Amino acid sequence: MNRLDVDGVAEVLRTVFAPWIVEMGLEPVAVRDGGADFVVRDNRRLVHAGGVICGQASAAAADTAAVLTLCALNGRFRPVTTVDLTTHFVRPLPPGDADISVTVDANGKRMAYVRAEIRPAGSDKLSVSFSGAFMYLD
Template identity: 35%
Template sequence: MMKTVNLHDVIRGESAPPACDTTMGVKLIEAKDGFAKGVWTIDEKFINGNGVIMGGFVAGAADIMMSYAITSLLTEEQAFASINLQTTFHRPTFPGDVDIEVNVDKFGRTVSYLTAELKQHDKLVGSAVSSVMITPKP
């Protein structure tokens, strides 16, 4: 049986993050008031055949941090699910640390809109926008 992790507990430091975070090497630094900040420590296993980090992993790292930003605005009785995720790649990403910052730009009753920026060596490597559906917890 799959074990779920309460992201509110992760934000409060009361629980370990989900396996997807640790597998990818994404670490939450802070999440509050619709903002989340984290760092993605990338190793060589994420390199594609062209010698750069595969774009899907960049999108995945943004999506992970987006989950913390939206959770910081939800009650314990609410859940969320991504509707879409659009990612723009501004320059190649390489092994090392990438800083991720996410803002919930519009928090609605049923749909919210988020933006993320991913920076490596203080240069923008990727940005993402997402629509997220807000639902009652099952």
């Protein structure tokens, strides 16, 4: 099966997702066997009064990156819905670029299971851990 490259994933992001998701600043940086890597560019609109990136933005970025990773591995966008997501906020995510690494644990005909980790760019310290289950609608 052909898979999407970084440019193909970026095109899906621009054309399929809601404008506010695109405006978060999520960018694909690599597609690899069993996963993909993304960066959320520094976006002060995602920072809450406590001075860190808000949890809602982190969860939305992880969920979106997970769906985009499935698109990359499937070679196209497949209509999908999030069935379950679990997000653990391990430590505050400071303002600035954030790296997201997504791994697909299983990608079946009807369901997919994905894990994601978010770290401040260039750091090995985990800020957010995400796991999700997705149901294909086609």
